[in-house]
Amino acid sequence: xxxxxxxxxxxxxxxxxxxxxxxxxxxxxxxxxxxxxxxxxxx
Amino acid sequence: xxxxxxxxxxxxxxxxxxxxxxxxxxxxxxxxxxxxxxxxxxxxxxxxxxxxxxxxxxxxxxxxxxxxxxxxxxxxxxxxxxxxxxxxxxxxxxxxxxxxxxxxxxxxxxxxxxxxxxxxxxxxxxxxxxxxxxxxxxxxxxxxxxxxxxxxxxxxxxxxxxxxxxxxxxxxxxxxxxxxxxxxxxxxxxxxxxxxxxxxxxxxxxxxxxxxxxxxxxxxxxxxxxxxxxxxxxxxxxxxxxxxxxxxxxxxxxxxxxxxxxxxxxxxxxxxxxxxxxxxxxxxxxxxxxxxxxxxxxxxxxxxxxxxxxxxxxxxxxxxxxxxxxxxxxxxxxxxxxxxxxxxxxxxxxxxxxxxxxxxxxxxxxxxxxxxxxxxxxxxxxxxxxxxxxxxxxxxxxxxxxxxxxxxxxxxxxxxxxxxxxxxxxxxxxxxxxxxxxxxxxxxxxxxxxxxxxxxxxxxxxxxxxxxxxxxxxxxxxxxxxxxxxxxxxxxxxxxxxxxxxxxxxxxxxxxxxxxxxxxxxxxxxxxxxxxxxxxxx
Numbered sequence: 392x393x394x395x396x397x398x399x400x401x402x403x404x405x406x407x408x409x410x411x412x413x414x415x416x417x418x419x420x421x422x423x424x425x426x427x428x429x430x431x432x433x434x
Numbered sequence: 435x436x437x438x439x440x441x442x443x444x445x446x447x448x449x450x451x452x453x454x455x456x457x458x459x460x461x462x463x464x465x466x467x468x469x470x471x472x473x474x475x476x477x478x479x480x481x482x483x484x485x486x487x488x489x490x491x492x493x494x495x496x497x498x499x500x501x502x503x504x505x506x507x508x509x510x511x512x513x514x515x516x517x518x519x520x521x522x523x524x525x526x527x528x529x530x531x532x533x534x535x536x537x538x539x540x541x542x543x544x545x546x547x548x549x550x551x552x553x554x555x556x557x558x559x560x561x562x563x564x565x566x567x568x569x570x571x572x573x574x575x576x577x578x579x580x581x582x583x584x585x586x587x588x589x590x591x592x593x594x595x596x597x598x599x600x601x602x603x604x605x606x607x608x609x610x611x612x613x614x615x616x617x618x619x620x621x622x623x624x625x626x627x628x629x630x631x632x633x634x635x636x637x638x639x640x641x642x643x644x645x646x647x648x649x650x651x652x653x654x655x656x657x658x659x660x661x662x663x664x665x666x667x668x669x670x671x672x673x674x675x676x677x678x679x680x681x682x683x684x685x686x687x688x689x690x691x692x693x694x695x696x697x698x699x700x701x702x703x704x705x706x707x708x709x710x711x712x713x714x715x716x717x718x719x720x721x722x723x724x725x726x727x728x729x730x731x732x733x734x735x736x737x738x739x740x741x742x743x744x745x746x747x748x749x750x751x752x753x754x755x756x757x758x759x760x761x762x763x764x765x766x767x768x769x770x771x772x773x774x775x776x777x778x779x780x781x782x783x784x785x786x787x788x789x790x791x792x793x794x795x796x797x798x799x800x801x802x803x804x805x806x807x808x809x810x811x812x813x814x815x816x817x818x819x820x821x822x823x824x825x826x827x828x829x830x831x832x833x834x835x836x837x838x839x840x841x842x843x844x845x846x847x848x849x850x851x852x853x854x855x856x857x858x859x860x861x862x863x864x865x866x867x868x869x870x871x872x873x874x875x876x877x878x879x880x881x882x883x884x885x886x887x888x889x890x891x892x893x894x895x896x897x898x899x900x901x902x903x904x905x906x907x908x909x910x911x912x913x914x915x916x917x918x919x920x921x922x923x924x925x926x927x928x929x930x931x932x933x934x935x936x937x938x939x940x941x942x943x944x945x946x947x948x949x950x951x952x953x954x955x956x957x958x959x960x961x962x963x964x965x966x967x968x969x970x971x972x
Binding site: 426 | 541544545548607610611612614615616618619620645646648649650652653654656657683957
């Protein structure tokens with residue numbers, strides 16, 4: 392029983408980690424586009 | 435000092451993948467990937483040092499002796515790119531891979547397969563970059579800063595360099611995503627944020643810096659690429675563009691990049707000094723806030739790299755004062771390291787020697803940084819060897835010394851073997867002498883007016899250049915010493931205890947040495963005495 396709860400806790404952590412990873416990745420792509428496009432649009 | 439370890443049951447000690455391909459190429463294990471990063475960095479240090487060997491040999495005497503000026507410029511450019519992106523940054527990522535999961539009680543990085551990808555992109559990036567040495571037109575020669583229009587006037591190395599930097603950036607961003615997700619989501623119960631080791635904190639902050647600025651560099655070099663091949667004029671004045679804009683964008687990346695290369699070093703020193711002082715770190719929370727302050731300030735000081743481009747006086751004043759603010763949180767760190775040592779039961783094992791030398795020599799680099807922050811003085815120092823001396827004190831005796839200190843500190847945990855202290859101390863003292871012989875005279879050369887990135891110079895600069903090259907030749911022996919000491923330790927070293935250093939605290943010291951292939955498959959129970967910095971409430 393205890394092992395099961397540890398495992399599900401671990402799975403929850405991994406799911407949360409994947410969410411964090413996606414959020415951070417989207418921020419990175421947004422910064423890239425922001426800098427690239429802002430230069431492009433200013434010309 | 436209690437050494438009782440929490441009983442961590444590792445049920446899979448021996449299930450390492452068999453065969454080179456499965457163990458290393460398909461690895462998803464944070465320890466193996468950490469090792470890959472560190473081995474790769476060591477190879478890149480040797481490659482970058484070889485490039486600097488060409489530079490220092492040519493500069494040993496005035497006049498053109500061995501290489502043509504264009505090849506000399508290729509060497510300065512490649513030396514910078516290889517050392518920054520191939521040596522310093524990956525070695526810190528390697529240390530992060532090895533240590534962060536063990537320090538926070540996590541079984542591995544949050545995204546192990548992406549971790550594998552992060553690493554294996556790097557060899558291809560550097561294959562692209564180094565292959566430019568063999569293509570018509572040669573390697574990039576416009577400096578590691580790649581200022582247009584010079585940088586896009588060479589051969590097709592521009593495209594290979596830009597793609598290589600894109601790959602390095604993708605690798606860094608994926609690595610940072612992994613580190614952030616690991617630290618925020620995979621900590622063992624009880625490992626609150628303000629109980630984490632300072633090394634982990636330093637990497638959390640560094641990862642956010644990387645996420646914020648690597649896309650900016652990617653954007654800047656993409657614009658270089660389109661200017662070169664697709665007829666755009668982002669930085670071409672004839673087409674309505676602005677080359678100075680590149681400098682602004684580059685240094686908006688470049689200054690945080692400088693801190694990306696030193697903050698993990700601060701974290702390492704904050705682990706080592708308390709261990710060998712046998713005292714908790716003085717001012718743990720202040721150290722964390724100082725790291726965050728330095729990271730914040732890194733975003734608002736980029737203009738100090740370009741005082742001489744002709745910016746308005748108000749801009750110069752702003753960047754000068756903002757830059758000087760950095761001395762405050764950096765001073766907090768230096769004073770706290772000294773205060774940690776104050777009244778401690780100090781011993782001077784090899785990691786501690788490197789850590790203390792870091793504090794002293796990095797501070798010299800910091801002081802010359804404050805000198806460079808002064809606008810009127812910077813007009814004299816800009817593009818001289820004074821700048822070269824400054825950033826080598828920060829990056830060699832700062833970042834590289836911290837990396838070497840970390841390897842000597844955690845080596846017993848990684849391999850289960852101690853190394854020969856006498857040889858390791860000889861390695862330290864040899865490096866200590868020759869690194870100063872190499873870089874300190876460059877202050878004098880810069881103050882006397884010797885420009886950087888030139889293969890020939892006035893005879894007035896001959897003596898100190900000769901001395902500097904002697905220092906460089908002494909330094910070229912140090913990778914061989916380091917390799918031999920570690921090889922000998924791995925083969926013949928005495929077994930290391932779980933807590934290899936008497937004064938060491940932290941979860942990594944509660945697992946056996948060498949650390950099992952899988953650690954903390956079950957989250958550990960964290961007690962105050964296991965925390966790296968003790969009970970932080972006092």
